[in-house]
Amino acid sequence: MKYIDEFNDPDLARRLLDDIHATTTRPWAMMEVCGGQTHSIIRHGIDQLLPDSIELIHGPGCPVCVTPLEMIDKALAIASLPDVIFCSFGDMLRVPGTDRDLFRVKSAGGDVRVVYSPLDALEIARQNPGREVVFFGIGFETTAPANAMAVHQARSLGIGNFSMLVSHVRVPPAIEAIMQSPDCRVQAFLAAGHVCSVMGTGEYPELAERYKVPVVVTGFEPLDILEGVRRAVHQLERGEHRVDNAYPRAVQEQGNPAAISMLAEVFEVTDRAWRGIGTIPGSGWRLSPAFRAYDAEHRFRVTGVRTQESGDCRSGDVLQGLIKPNECAAFGTICTPRNPLGATMVSSEGACAAYYLYRRLDTAPPAPPKEATPVG
Numbered sequence: 001m002k003y004i005d006e007f008n009d010p011d012l013a014r015r016l017l018d019d020i021h022a023t024t025t026r027p028w029a030m031m032e033v034c035g036g037q038t039h040s041i042i043r044h045g046i047d048q049l050l051p052d053s054i055e056l057i058h059g060p061g062c063p064v065c066v067t068p069l070e071m072i073d074k075a076l077a078i079a080s081l082p083d084v085i086f087c088s089f090g091d092m093l094r095v096p097g098t099d100r101d102l103f104r105v106k107s108a109g110g111d112v113r114v115v116y117s118p119l120d121a122l123e124i125a126r127q128n129p130g131r132e133v134v135f136f137g138i139g140f141e142t143t144a145p146a147n148a149m150a151v152h153q154a155r156s157l158g159i160g161n162f163s164m165l166v167s168h169v170r171v172p173p174a175i176e177a178i179m180q181s182p183d184c185r186v187q188a189f190l191a192a193g194h195v196c197s198v199m200g201t202g203e204y205p206e207l208a209e210r211y212k213v214p215v216v217v218t219g220f221e222p223l224d225i226l227e228g229v230r231r232a233v234h235q236l237e238r239g240e241h242r243v244d245n246a247y248p249r250a251v252q253e254q255g256n257p258a259a260i261s262m263l264a265e266v267f268e269v270t271d272r273a274w275r276g277i278g279t280i281p282g283s284g285w286r287l288s289p290a291f292r293a294y295d296a297e298h299r300f301r302v303t304g305v306r307t308q309e310s311g312d313c314r315s316g317d318v319l320q321g322l323i324k325p326n327e328c329a330a331f332g333t334i335c336t337p338r339n340p341l342g343a344t345m346v347s348s349e350g351a352c353a354a355y356y357l358y359r360r361l362d363t364a365p366p367a368p369p370k371e372a373t374p375v376g
């Protein structure tokens with residue numbers, strides 16, 4: 001298949017690996033930002049093929065995982081209201097809130113629907129003028145343009161019963177927060193190719209210069225990942241710190257101007273809480289004042305949300321690259337994809353789900369989970 005088979009070629013993979021092994025002279029730690037890259041790495045065992053001295057740290061680039069608990073609880077409260085049709089992508093339905101998830105709301109009679117596009121939700125609103133239709137708009141720069149377009153169309157078409165619960169996040173401020181953490185071990189970034197296909201690469205040179213880190217824009221197929229690692233290692237070994245586009249088949253320096261312009265019209269930058277990490281200044285988008293009437297938080301004014309994370313879940317440490325998923329005591333025992341304690345075990349891009357799915361159970365957690373601790 002064009003653009004798939006070429007990027008799974010074992011001979012090319014061997015040549016890239018030989019180059020990486022020949023170039024690496026000392027330990028390096030690099031972070032792949034995107035959860036899609038994490039899944040590719042674990043699925044294909046790429047981390048196990050690299051020199052032992054190269055560590056891949058899994059970053060916070062899973063949109064479902066970083067959506068703050070407070071926003072999940074607001075979604076649950078809105079979805080429980082009579083006369084609301086709550087629309088979401090499927091992977092949000094099992095993300096645990098403080099005391100339930102959207103599936104529970106649905107099974108209790110809430111009208112919760114899975115859609116594949118925000119425009120599907122807009123169409124549902126058009127067909128149900130007597131009901132309020134809310135779309136859960138989450139994600140990074142990749143999903144934001146389509147969500148912005150749906151709100152823009154709602155206004156253009158005069159569909160007043162449509163609104164969006166917005167929890168968008170932006171990658172560059174997250175990279176900055178990671179680099180400013182006192183626990184940071186990251187020496188290079190594999191930047192998320194799809195984010196850069198929308199936003200371009202213009203936000204990264206300043207970060208690379210300020211923190212003296214190579215930033216290699218990287219794709220998602222096995223050879224993309226190996227090429228990203230190879231370029232990062234070459235820069236690290238030479239003491240360089242540049243932005244390097246290793247994904248030119250999808251990423252242009254200027255990004256997608258139409259998408260950027262739609263984002264600028266519909267959204268404005270805001271501080272955003274990241275689940276398990278905390279608030280990162282300027283790391284989110286919300287609807288701009290011109291579109292505030294379509295803001296579900298504004299329309300429904302949900303109050304009294306009291307959040308409480310599971311005491312067993314260490315997804316914050318996973319998302320910051322401080323531990324690997326299988327170092328969490330709950331991993332694979334009281335926390336599994338069927339019974340997730342944290343969002344990183346739910347999402348198709350979550351690091352915990354990747355480790356579970358691809359059987360990285362070998363480095364067993366050192367301590368038993370709290371629930372399994374003998375009482376008395």
Ligand code: SF4
Pocket residue numbers: 312313314315316318325328329330331332335336340341342343344345352
């Ligand atoms: S394994 Fe489960 S409990 Fe542990 S960090 Fe991941 S999601 Fe949280």
